[in-house]
Amino acid sequence: MNNISSKPCLKLGIASYLPYMYVSGPDDAPVVRGSQPAILDIIFGYLGYCYEYVVVPGRDGGTKQPNGSWTGVIGMVLRGEIDMPGVGMALTYERNLDVAPSEFLYIDGWSAGFQRPVVQSDISGFVKPFSDYVWLLTAAALLGVLVTIWCVHLSHETIMGPRNPKGGALRNAENYVTRQSLLWTIAVFLAQSVTKLPRGNSVRVITGIWLLVSLILNTVYRSNLKAMLILPKVVLPFDNPEELAESGIATWIPRGSALHNAGLKSPPNSALGQIMERSNSLELPTDVPWGIRDMIAGKHAMTSPRGSLSAIMHETFSQTGQCLIYTMSENVLGMVQVSFLLRKDSHLKAELDPVIRRLREFGILDYEFKKQIFNATECQKPIGSQGARKLRPLDLGDFYGVFMLYAGGALMALVSFLMEVLLHKTKHSEKVDGDYNDENTRNSTMTKMKPGQGCPSGNTDGVLTTMVGLNNQSCIKIHAFMHSPYMTIRGTPDNLVVEGSMVEIHRIIFDKLGYW
Structure with missing residues (x-):
């Protein structure tokens, strides 16, 4: 923005830092919105400065190089290409050594956001x-x-x-x-x-x-x-840096950010070091819309200040009426101070600090910040508390587990039935063969039977007897006489044949009792 003033116009380097500043459009004609433009109007309107925006190449905060130089916004500040950043930046130890921070605007921590989990069908x-x-x-x-x-x-x-x-x-x-x-x-x-x-x-x-x-x-x-x-319980993919590192999910990290600089100093086996290894954005210019789009799609986790993640929640809820992402409860990087980073010899620090302090103490800074994220409050509630408001009807996938269990039981029952049928046929075949052999033996014996031949000793006293078994142990004598159709006797005294239903009944009874 250009203000009419007798003082020289300041060049402010800008890059996207949600919700403080949204930068879109081409570099030579950027479209800027957010809470920071309103704050800049108040500050420089009071101090009497005009200012203009300069889009930082790559749109990143800046990283310190091995030769001691800086890239991004900080590099442009130190080289005198701009007078100051147009948006507050996180103050780190390395940055504090080379630049002079103003009074802090906000205190914020770095966290990670990811696609919001929903209740789905569960086979088990x-x-x-x-x-x-x-x-x-x-x-x-x-x-x-x-x-x-x-x-x-x-x-x-x-x-x-x-x-x-x-x-x-x-x-x-x-x-x-x-x-x-x-x-x-x-x-x-x-x-x-x-x-x-x-x-x-x-x-x-x-x-x-x-x-x-x-x-x-x-x-x-x-x-x-x-x-x-x-009230189903939703399991979060991760809720702390250690779980994020172990999940194997790719991470989007703004290049030149405070988290990027902290990750460069972290051991490779630490949680932050492992998160850095899975980053898919450090080799590319900072592209915030891409980071947001793929985070909502579940392709990567987006690591950003909590204020930025709240701004994304606000934007998505305002457009869709749904909460599409969640933020893990713990921080990846602890609370950091967000300030304007100036050259150590800049005269602007002495002018800016009193104004910033009064704006902060009177709540103007928080007021402008809250205006940018008021719809995020719905998405910042615990996921469980929102689940009670929206009921999910059961679908077919919820019954797959029960159906599989029922199918397994039916299959076991079918196998048992087939085994019973097979065993029954086998035993029946053996029994038929045994009965057939016994019947042939008994018939051949009965056709050649003579009086007194059935038992080993004893006098028949003129009474006809027939042998009902082939074993001489516990042998008994049975009186045989004509009683058609139950018992018939034919043949000569030397070759008697006793037939009828009673003969078979005798055989069954005395076989069962163990007599022959």
């Missing part, structure tokens, strides 16, 4: 109510309860159940106990009804305790899952 959301450790303990408890119920129930059945000298009762009890233990343990844990009640007080006590534990686990799980759906 149904397992999130419990941590991995809790799920592991639950699985161990489930297995422990299953073994306990099985042991207690088997002991009860062994003591209270019927005895069989051949051991069949014990085998039947084991099968029964295994089925019932699995049913009571897993069905109760999944909150499913159980058709059979446990027998015995000891078994009922164990099952009752597990019923209570399962009720607590199911209630807590459902409550946590409901809370996660009602």
Whole structure:
């Protein structure tokens, strides 16, 4: 801006420093806006100076070279090409050695901004109510309860159940106990009804305790899952410099800025050193619109003063009505003083300091600053507090995890069914072959049977007998007489054939009882 004054016009070097100064357009006809132009009008209108803007080549603050010279705004100040910067700059130790700072305008810290995370579909959301450790303990408890119920129930059945000298009762009890233990343990844990009640007080006590534990686990799980759906927790990609360094996200750093100069002095293995290594902007001229655009798109994290990030929040919210970025809670670089940086022999310092001090104490500086970022307050609220205002309907992706679990269970059931069918066919084939061989043997024996031939000794007393087994142990004699159609006798006394349904019934009964 040019003011009419008797004093010489000052040349002010400018570069973008949001929200204090926005510089757009060509270098020979820049478009300048922000809080700083209004402050400059107040200061130089009071002091009686006119001024004009000079766009700094590269539009960066300046970096000290190995030969001691400076680039950017500071270099132009020290070479006398401009009288002073047109915007406040962060004061660092190196800058303080070569320039004279004015009274501070603001105190600000450097942070990093990134694309604001949103609640999205989570395939594994149904397992999130419990941590991995809790799920592991639950699985161990489930297995422990299953073994306990099985042991207690088997002991009860062994003591209270019927005895069989051949051991069949014990085998039947084991099968029964295994089925019932699995049913009571897993069905109760999944909150499913159980058709059979446990027998015995000891078994009922164990099952009752597990019923209570399962009720607590199911209630807590459902409550946590409901809370996660009602007020979802958004996980931030990073919230401190260490997390930013470990995330591997590219960083946008203004060339010649205070952060750039501090990063050059940082050890490579430090958090700031690793952030510098991932920078994609230090070899290029400072392009603020590109930095903002790719930060919103999630291509890189933008490291800037907090005031600048607040200005970006204000601009995006004013244009879209949405908060598109977030700022991490910790600083990359501590609080720094923002001042006009002058030559050490400049007469302007003595004139500027009293005016700046009065503007700061009367709140004019803060007033002009707040005017540039008033819409940022909505985006500076905690992300969780905003989540309650906007509900996200469940979409298909939220159910993928459950569908996969159901499909896995159905696949396991199908495999089990096919194995049962295969085993059944195999056993049935073996049984048919065995029955066929036994039948042929018995038929051949029965067709050649004579009276008294079935058992090894004893007198038949003229009563016809037939052999119902091939083993001579525990052999019994059965009276055979004509009773059609249940039993028929044909043939000669030397070659008798006994047929009928009763013969087969005898064979089944006495095979089951162990008699021959």
